[in-house]
Amino acid sequence: MDDLRRKKGLETKNRIRISTTTILAREGMSGLSAKKIADEAGISKSNLFHHFQSIDDILIDLFETITSEIGHALSNFKFKSLEEFFHMLGELTLQLSVEKEETFIAMFHYFNIALTNPNYKQRIVKLKQHLIKIFSDYILSIEPISHVTLTNITESIVITLDAFGMHYSLDRNKEKFMNQWKIQSDFYCHYLRNT
Structure with missing residues (x-):
């Protein structure tokens, strides 16, 4: 029962x-x-x-669930190279923006309010930090990278993926998205290996 x-x-x-x-x-x-x-x-x-207890508690739970889903989606893969990891991040961003379009749009509404609401802002920062940790752990499992370099790049990855996902939602051009993401991820690979 x-x-x-x-x-x-x-x-x-x-x-x-x-x-x-x-x-x-x-x-x-x-x-x-x-x-x-x-x-x-x-x-x-x-x-x-x-x-x-409140709408605020629903929002906290909702965004913790979204973060957990992203981590879980990545955990299904073993990456042999940085290039493979970045390619999968691009594919995952496309998949999330199509399959979970409402979630994607809801996140942007939440983000806009977070710009002026300290409590929501703190949650977005926490979400970003969690994603940075997930991405850092995956990158370190592929290649040894200095802590400073890794911190700089993983924060940039989170920010860039948000922007790429938003723009993909506007025109739905997968080929264009993946070409642009490849240019960006090639830069990330070069930076990670040469800094």
């Missing part, structure tokens, strides 16, 4: 995440309300607040 209750609770939390993402993508942060999220998820407001 407890397992069934736990499973149902996890399913409800996931519906809340999906509903929050949908509203964020469609209406931005100003469109979020407990009523809208509950209605979109097909649950009552009291059920929503049974799983999360």
Whole structure:
């Protein structure tokens, strides 16, 4: 009985995440309300607040889930070279921006609000730091790199992938994206090996 209750609770939390993402993508942060999220998820407001104390808690959970999914997606691969790693990052960015378009759009809405909201800004910085750590660990597993060089490049990778993903979302030209990403990733490989 407890397992069934736990499973149902996890399913409800996931519906809340999906509903929050949908509203964020469609209406931005100003469109979020407990009523809208509950209605979109097909649950009552009291059920929503049974799983999360506030909308802010939903957002924290949502973006921790997104970060975890990115790390999990990369963990399915073993990279033999930096070139292979960067190519996969490009492919993963394309996949996420297509398969999880709402999530991608929701992230940009959240990012825009974070520019003026210190609490949200702190979360975006935490997300960025987590991605930097994931990318650093993968790069170090492929080739030994100095700490300073690695820190400089991994932060640049996170920033660049955000921008590339956003621009890909505008024109949906995969070939153009991968060509531009190859130019960028060739620079990263050169920098990592020669600095």
